[in-house]
Amino acid sequence: MSAPKITGLRTIRIAERANILWLEISTDDGLTGLGEAFRGAAAVEAVIHETIAPYLIGRDARAIEPVSRALLHPYVGFGGSSAEVRAASAVDLALWDLAGQRAGVPIHTAMGGACRDRVRAYNTCAGYDYNSRQHAGGHAGRRERQPDEPVAGPYDDQIAFTRDAGALAQSLLSEGFSAMKIWPFDPFASRDGGLTIRLEEIEAGMAPFRAIRAAVGNKMEVMAELHSLWSAPAAERICRALEEVDVFWAEDPIHKMDDCRALADLRRRTRVPICASETLGGKVAFRDLLVADATDIVMLDLTWCGGLTEARKIAALAEAFAKPVAPHDCTGPVTxxxxxxxxxxxxxxxxxxxxxxxxxxxxRDLVTELPRLEGGMVLAPTAPGLGTTLRPEVAHREDAVVRVASR
Incomplete structure (x- = not known):
């Protein structure tokens, strides 16, 4: 049997969700694999069509590791989560989707098998439109919701944690969740760029955490998201305050999450576990983080770190350092x-x-299948490949931008 060759690439993005780009890779055995990129969708689209497509078309679709190594080591753009790395990540997801479909098994089976049939979920307490706009840089586009804004629906959780975090925790418990993540300190970073945080701001930021403990006690694990907004001294002040409520982790506490020495120093100064970092790209950055003993939990984003191929190497590094991993998602359904x-x-x-x-x-409007949750656990996908496809109507929307590359 001849090797399945890549025959075409199609990218799709829509104005309504301007941060997301979908990539479909077609092969001459009639299969289509799906990938996704997040942030700077148009830049990633350009990399795919101008650089990757000429290299990829005609290649063996099964050569996931060689393609990953080639795309993650461009002459420039290999450091961090650049447009080149995000494009490579989308390609890698699509190739794994193809591999699973061709073998007739889910990706977790194709990678070597499942270690569990379900995994614990935590709810990031975002709203319906969080993080879906274009980002000019930094945190532009991830607008902080104001407590007096109208509630958009029953799951407008970003408003909920500012108004009544205890009631939100009770709502999540009623649906089976036993872990949640909030970020009440974020609004205070804008005052001086996160260089300092005042005592009254600490008290205001701590109020939702205390409300959760008062409402549900220890039935709910709570994570604190700090969004890389703080200087090391400010982050230390926040983390020491969070010790009172025994948070499960403080995530991305300092401005530069690749500053392993500063992060390790912060970790020694607080009893709060540190989680890092969705913002890092590639296994070398995570190796440096682990060697520096700068984190307690490894968080990685598959569309920013290099895809599944690189992600499982990062997970293996974490395992070698006896650190747990927690994949990130506050981006798109394919991720x-x-x-x-x-x-x-x-x-x-x-x-x-x-x-x-x-x-x-x-x-639900974008893909055919989504993960199933039962009792606060996410069940393992059972369909071949990713187990989902982009809905056909997405490419035909009036606000869709579709580009095709083929031989």
Whole structure:
């Protein structure tokens, strides 16, 4: 039997969700693999069509490792989560989708098998439209919601944690969730760029955490998201305050999450576990993080770190350092499905992040299948490949931009 060759690439993005780009890779055996990129969608689209497509078309679709190595080592753009790395990540997801479909098994089986049939979920308490706009840089586009804004629906959890975090925790418990993530300190970073945080701001930021403990006690694990907004001294002040409520982790606490020495120093100064970092790209950055003993939990984003091929190497590094992993998702539905396959496969995975607001609404409008949640656990996908496809109507929307490359 001849090797299946890549015959074409199609990218799709829509104005309504301007941060997301979908990639479909077609092969001459009639299969189509699906990938996704997040942030700077138009830049990633350009990399795919101008650089990757000429290299990829005509190649063996089964050569996932050689393609990953080639695309993750461009002459420039290989450091961090550049447009080149995000494009390579989308390609890698699509090739794994093809591999699973061709073998008739889910990706977690194709990677070597499942270590569990379900994984614990935590709900990131975002709203329905969080993080879906274009980003000019930094945190532009991820607008902080104001407590007096109208509630968009029953799962407008970002408003909920500012108004009544205790009631939100009770709502999540009623749906089976036993872990949640909030970020009440974020608004205070804009005052001086996160260089300092005042005592009254600490008290205001701590109020939702205390409300959760008062409402549900220890029935709910709570994570603190710090969004890389803070200087090391400010992050230390926040983390020491968080010790009172025994948070499960403080995530991305300092401005530069590749500053392993500063992060390790912070970790020594606080009893709060540090989680790092969705913002890093490639196994070398995670190796440096682990060697520096700068994190307690390894978080990685499959569309920013290099795809599933690189992600499982990062997971293996974490395992070698006795650190658990927790795949990130606050981006798009394909990323979530791919991340779930990693969380089912990786031996030390402890959580899969979800956003119930997006699972209940616009994720459903884009793809054919989404993960199943039961009792606060996300069930392993059972269909071949990723287990989902882009809905055909997405490419035919009035706000869609579609580009095709073929031989």
């Amino acid at each position: 979530l499905m791919a991340s779930l396959h990693l969380a089912i496969h990786a031996p030390t995975a402890i959580f899969q992040e979800v956003v119930r607001a997006t699972l209940a609404t616009w994720y």
